[in-house]
Amino acid sequence: MSESLKIQVERRDGLAVIYTEGYINNQGGEEIARAANELILDGHKVLLLNLQGTKIVNSIGISILIEIIEKMLEIDGKLAFCCLTPTIEKTFHIMGLAQYAGIYGDEAVAVDEMRGGGAEGGAAEDSAAKA
């Protein structure tokens, strides 16, 4: 696993996917926040975080992710996560992130759902994605 978080961003017709690889801790979380802020400033209101390359996240990383979610709510945007490890998905549910952000097993499903306007809240999409 990568030691410091690496980020890659893909912009696709108004939707942006942030790919992470590494530890989402303070430094990693700040990297994600910086990327998300740039995308928001560029006018992106639909963000998908693909965490396939991330095996761990700590509480600082989570608090930063919550701030990004809050920022997206403020601008009436949508944020979702996909490709989480079972441990991270469980953590996101306990920490309440899943109440405000969609959680999907697969990137393609997440993109479809978000483009279809279904990613307002996480819980419904989560169950749909899992089903």
Added chain:
Amino acid sequence: MADSPPDPPTPAADADAPGPRPVDTPPSEIRPHLALWRELESLADRDAGEVAYVRRLLELWREHQKAAGAALYLGRESVDGDGDPDSDSAPSPRELLREISVGEGPFPTSLTADAEPGNGGLTLHRLPGGILAASHAEGDLPDGPRSEVLTLLLAASLRALRLRQQLKQQHFQVNYRVVELESVYDVGLAIAGTLDLDQLSEEILLRALSLLDARRAAFYLRHGESYRLERNYGGEAREALAADDPALEPFLAGKGPAPDGMMPQARHVMGVAIGGQRQPRGLIVVADKESRTGVGPFGASDRRTLSLFANQSAIALENARLHRQALEKERLEREMELAADIQRQLLPDGAPALPGWELLGWNRPARQVGGDYYDLRSREGGLTFTIADVTGKGIGAALLVSTLHSALDLLIDRVGVSPELFNRLNGHILKSSARNKFITLLLADLDSESGEINYVNAGHNPGLLLRSGAGEGDAGEGDAGEVVELSPGGLPLGLMAGSEYRSGSLRMEPGDLLCLFTDGITECANRDDEEFGEERLIACLRRHRDETLGDVVACIDRETQEFAAGLPQLDDETIILLRRNR
């Protein structure tokens, strides 16, 4: 947070003003307040939430200040800490973090409570629990009721925001405690389900990092008298540590610094033993607890959490070790079965028919693959028979038996049963076997017409010839029941280079019974460590010598088992019986 300001003054309140006036015309001194109130009321969009409300209030304040930008800073008691009073990872209470900003800055992310006004081009206005900052403000805060109301509202909003943040932090911390507990529980399940040691090492390392908000971590396993680094993350870690390193014990007890060079790039290191401090199976070391403002040391509750986690890890590691042992055992058993199959192929299927003679070979290995070997090869006018015992058991012994079998196959027809054959076999076994492996071998050749037996015994138990007493004259004859031994004529094969061998000969007469055996028969022991011995074997042979050879073997087997009185068979047992009938 007050989503909406207090209700505006009612007409009834205006009725107290002196002099008659229209109900909708407020007195002139009230008008600026009322205008401000209506302006503020228009800001209070209940759906936008309190942050948006405060942002608008701040924007209004900025305009009033004629500033390019404005920012609200709030003091925080503990933003991301673990609530542990021992931890200094939480930001200082004197530090105020930027919560909301509008317009142009620059506004730093944090200010200290004693920040000087004008510092960084900002005008600072202190409020209870916070600071209002304006960039490029034109002079001091303007006086007047409008300014007072705005400041008071911002102060009230600030307090509400602060309470909301505290609540949010507490909620976060409670949730994260649940995550920690779940993690410790999950570790028991997840890493107990991970039986691969490499994967387990990674799981333990990553979960420790995450659980403790650590920036770096290292995982060591005990190997003999030292701990060896299995995995590390976030920076270098010492490759190995002596188990008796004097710095280790106080460090693991939280009473001393980390041993030298354990994690050279780390500032704050904490470690716990896996599986208790008396006989630790390994170490988990974490370093530099993260907060939003940097890294700090770990607290007492962190140590408790890591210890709990280490206990779970110890169980998982033990499971993995047992699983690895079981797999190894299974693999060995499969190999042994395979070797046993090969060895079974080396043993004869039955005894060749020899007119005027009875012949029987019998073998029972103590384990799946034994070190005993026998062979019965007929040749024109006679028979060659072999009995051998290789030191040890298992695959090593089976391989040596196989080597002997092949060598005999190649040489016996060319060289015959002779000291020369044994010299060559000895050289071959010496080259092919480990230093501590050797073979005892008794090889005999029978002329079935004359009854003449020519043999060489390389350190094997002497064969026993029970005379019938019917013979006369030359070598080999004797009194009824007399026992003649086929004694060794040299050292076991593979024991010493250049060993010399002597052959012996005798003649079997009608009624004579020859018994070749391995030490598994005579060294079969009872609970008093007494061996069955050659005397009991001879007595048994004498008692049953007239029975069929199968019955004779069955009697020997029964008597040795009765002698052992239920103790398991520890060594291979092999018998060859040969009787001359005419």
